Amino acid sequence: MESNRIKCDVLVIGAGPAGASASYWLAKSGFNVVTVERKKFPREKTCGDGLTPRSVYQLEAMGMSSFLKTTHRYEGLRTVAFGKEMELSWPSHPEFPEVGYVVTRYRLDEAVAKNAANAGANLLTYHEALSVKLNGDKQVQEVEVLDKATNETITVEPRYLIVADGSNSRIGRMLGASRNRDLPMGLALRGYFSSPLASDRYIESHLDIRSETGEILPGYGWIFPLGDGRVNAGIGLLSTLGKWKEVNTTKLMEAFIKGAPKRWELSIDDPIYKGTGGKLPMGLSISPRTGKNYLMAGDATGSINPMNGEGIAYGYETGKIAAMILTDCISLNDPSIINRYDQLLEENYGEYYKFARSFVKLIGNPTIMRTAVGLGINSKIVMRPVVRVMANLMRPDHLGPSEALFKAGVAAIDAKDRIGGIVTGGFSR
């Protein structure tokens, strides 16, 4: 084995949403960025493939509007529960668009990574980061990278490192990051199915998935039309259900597909169906997220929204925030600016994720889950603000029902924190 050396301003490990976004924004700032991705594009990534307005906003900011036009656009969300259905278009927002798209990660991630490369990032696919060497001052000095095509190792000497290696985050764990097990976690399974409604203009969310004993579970089933003859369908479950590890997710998925509305014509025997699953670390449950000259982004920080399982937008967003921080560190030659990363994450997500963590803890109780879904599915007046809160699309400039609901929730959590848990009982971090 031969050893080569590369020096760069920033090494980014992983070219999923978080890594590709960080690479794009750093390259746009003119820095020498090397991005290593262990897979070859295009590559599969287990996901529901749903892009909400938050993701669309980030993709458009990265100049990817023309790419989005080649994918399946949808207008809103159809919620289904207890035999009832309700269609809700995406709410208006001063910043975020009122549309979403469904596109396989097979296509999306390649396009976004290439976009970063076109902006100037040195994208090395089929290159896997193996290990990180710290100096006596706990700074990352070198990263060993394997070129999987030649089997040669490359030693990268970056001034700064961004770890964006996804939910398993082997490199993050090597650097000491770990998940706070008191915070929620998701588990989801998805597959592709052919369907005559593959070009439907609504994504569908089923809020009444049930255990084998008929209990409503905290989580949901989804059917997302891809516009190419296929839909992405799956189930997601939250760890706030005490016995969640006992739930057989394969059986849950089979039951969901068999019970899905007939119009979709889904079949578990569909030859294109092959279920794959993954973990959803959520609510910023992974820390520490920074070191002397490195930081983490995306699933490596557990940035998925606990209220809807959305992680692509938060990958793009945290990748961009990480890039902004490093832009200042390098431009001002001040590594201590890295410490502002946690502060920025807290400013952007702190309150919302505090609320979200309490909400999902609450719905871990099957009675509360059933009551909440029963209330929502019968009234657009209830469901509309709930969807706005769950998709994190509240308006900064307006106090409507969603914003009021959110503020009331946060106030209740704060009150409980102040007086030690006597007030609300259910709300708890």
Ligand SMILES: Cc1cc2nc3c(=O)[nH]c(=O)nc-3n(C[C@H](O)[C@H](O)[C@H](O)COP(=O)(O)OP(=O)(O)OC[C@H]3O[C@@H](n4cnc5c(N)ncnc54)[C@H](O)[C@@H]3O)c2cc1C
């Ligand atoms: C079943 C399921 C359904 C989901 N559905 C949705 C959805 O519909 N919408 C949504 O917004 N979110 C969804 N999510 C969440 C979403 O997939 C993630 O939050 C998102 O992919 C996180 O992006 P990331 O860049 O942090 O990590 P990833 O997308 O996992 O990217 C990490 C990248 O790093 C690479 N890598 C890992 N280790 C190394 C290494 N050592 N060296 C080099 N490269 C490495 C990997 O190959 C990968 O390409 C779903 C998740 C699951 C499991």
